[in-house]
Amino acid sequence: MKTFTSAGELQQVLREQKSNQKSIGYVATMGYLHEGHATLMEKARKENDIVVLSIFVNPLQFGPNEDFETYPRDLERDENVAANAGVDYLFYPTVQEMYGEEPSVKVVVQSRTDCLCGRKRPGHFDGVATVLTKFFNIILPDRAYFGKKDAQQVAVIDGLIKDFNFPIELVAVDTVREEDGLAKSSRNVYLSDGERMEAKELYQSLLKAAEAIDSGERNAAAVTALVRKHIEAHTHGLIDYIEIYQYPALKPLETLSGNIILALAVKFKHARLIDNITINIK
Numbered sequence: 001m002k003t004f005t006s007a008g009e010l011q012q013v014l015r016e017q018k019s020n021q022k023s024i025g026y027v028a029t030m031g032y033l034h035e036g037h038a039t040l041m042e043k044a045r046k047e048n049d050i051v052v053l054s055i056f057v058n059p060l061q062f063g064p065n066e067d068f069e070t071y072p073r074d075l076e077r078d079e080n081v082a083a084n085a086g087v088d089y090l091f092y093p094t095v096q097e098m099y100g101e102e103p104s105v106k107v108v109v110q111s112r113t114d115c116l117c118g119r120k121r122p123g124h125f126d127g128v129a130t131v132l133t134k135f136f137n138i139i140l141p142d143r144a145y146f147g148k149k150d151a152q153q154v155a156v157i158d159g160l161i162k163d164f165n166f167p168i169e170l171v172a173v174d175t176v177r178e179e180d181g182l183a184k185s186s187r188n189v190y191l192s193d194g195e196r197m198e199a200k201e202l203y204q205s206l207l208k209a210a211e212a213i214d215s216g217e218r219n220a221a222a223v224t225a226l227v228r229k230h231i232e233a234h235t236h237g238l239i240d241y242i243e244i245y246q247y248p249a250l251k252p253l254e255t256l257s258g259n260i261i262l263a264l265a266v267k268f269k270h271a272r273l274i275d276n277i278t279i280n281i282k
Ligand SMILES: Nc1ncnc2c1ncn2[C@@H]1O[C@H](COP(=O)(O)OP(=O)(O)OP(=O)(O)O)[C@@H](O)[C@H]1O
Pocket: 028, 029, 030, 031, 035, 036, 037, 039, 040, 145, 146, 147, 148, 149, 150, 173, 174, 175, 176, 177, 183, 184, 185, 186, 187, 188
C-alpha cells in the first residue's frame, strides 16, 4: 500500500491506472478505522482492480460546537487496517491540501436535508457533498462504497452522483454491528463503560419497533413513541431525534407503507451516536 498526501500525485497515478483499463473502487472515511470500514474496503477489493481509501476529517461538515478537534485520529493504526483489507492507495491529505487557505466554491444540497442529521447539523451535508465532489474528481472511481449506518448520507450522495453526472456506481453496504447489536462507529471509543452498556439499547429499541411493525403497527407516531420509551427507560442518553420517513426519498409519512427508514440520534456525554433500520412494508 502506498500513502499519498498530494492530490496531484495521486491523481496522476490513478489516471495512468485508468488508461490501462483498471477499475477503481473508492472508500471515503474520516479514519480511526473499524470493522465497518474494513467491510467496505474488502467489498471494494473484491469488485475492483484498484482500491483507494481516503482518510480526512473534513472541517466543512462539522458545526462550530461539534467534535472536529476531538474526533479520534490514529494514522499508524489505520495504515495497518487498510493494508490488511487490501487497499492499494491511501489518500491522507491535510486541510490545506484540500482547501488551501479557504474553500472558494461549495456544493449546496437542496433536498433530503430538512430532516434527521441534516436538520440537526445545519450545513453538514453541504460539507459532505463538497468534499466528495473533490474526492470523486481526484480519484475518478468506478464504484464508491458507503455504509447504510449513514443512511441519509447515502441518499444525499445518490443525489450528488445523479445531479452532477458522476460516472460512479454507488454501493451501499449494510451496517456492521458489535455482538450486542451496537453499530460500529469511530465515536464509540468516547463512550464510558456505563454508556457502552446502555448504547446497545439503541439497536434494541429499533428491533422492538420492527417487531411492532411486523405485528401490524402502522402508525408512525406510535412507533417513534415506542422507541423513545425504550431509550428513556434503558439509557441516560439525550435523544436528538427519532424519526420515520419514506426511504430513500426521505418524505414524511403518518401511516407506514412501502420502503421506510426509522432512524435515531442519541447524545451521550462525549459521543453522539446514530443508527437506523429500513423496512419494506408489503
Ligand atoms: N458500522 C458500520 N457499518 C458499515 N459502514 C460503516 C459503519 N460505520 C461507518 N461506516 C461507513 O464508513 C464510511 C466512513 O464513515 P466514518 O469515517 O464517518 O465512520 P464512522 O464510524 O461512521 O464515524 P462516526 O460514527 O464517528 O461518524 C461511511 O460510508 C460510513 O457509513
